[in-house]
Amino acid sequence: MTPLPSYRPKQLSLGPLEAEILNLIWELGTVTVKDVHDRILSNPERELAYTSVTTVLQRLTQKGWLVCDRKSRVYTWQPLVSKEQAQALRAYEQLNQFLAVGNPDVVAAFADSLDQTSVDQLEAIAQRLRAIREAREDKECI
Structure with a gap:
């Protein structure tokens, strides 16, 4: 990542x-x-x-x-940035623009229209985020 x-x-x-x-x-x-x-x-x-x-x-x-x-x-x-870093920056920017819609119904309707592969990817991302946050919390406790 x-x-x-x-x-x-x-x-x-x-x-x-x-x-x-x-x-x-x-x-x-x-x-x-x-x-x-x-x-x-x-x-x-x-x-x-x-x-x-x-x-x-x-x-x-x-x-x-x-x-x-x-x-x-x-x-x-x-x-000054690698291609991978640039892709991460662009994805971050696009996600923030999408979430700036601010209407949970619009975001939910979009998510509901995704195919199973996309849903699986979102679930994998959510699991990865949980693991990162847990690792960060473990470090803070030390």
């Missing part, structure tokens, strides 16, 4: 090209503009200006997803 990271990007929402480039960075690790640009252009059906890649990397840095480092004349970027 991936816990929520202590660090959170300033803005979670990403455009399609931002998401694509962030996925490439998670795959490659530390990258330069050229690394990302070359990878995108490895698909012969794609066109993307080098400057567009630079702009997207700068936006991802401003949004808090990446950190930029300059060594001599080369800029490199690396992610």
Whole structure:
């Protein structure tokens, strides 16, 4: 289970090209503009200006997803959260938005419409939460 990271990007929402480039960075690790640009252009059906890649990397840095480092004349970027941490943050955000509906009848109607596999997943999540909370309480008693 991936816990929520202590660090959170300033803005979670990403455009399609931002998401694509962030996925490439998670795959490659530390990258330069050229690394990302070359990878995108490895698909012969794609066109993307080098400057567009630079702009997207700068936006991802401003949004808090990446950190930029300059060594001599080369800029490199690396992610501040892992892909798994990002998925946990997005799931947390979506769950909070869903629960913000605030009407228990709406939430119950949604839950009632779930198929058995989804209900089983919810029950497994509830069991996992109970185990985590019990372990936390045991630690506090020590």
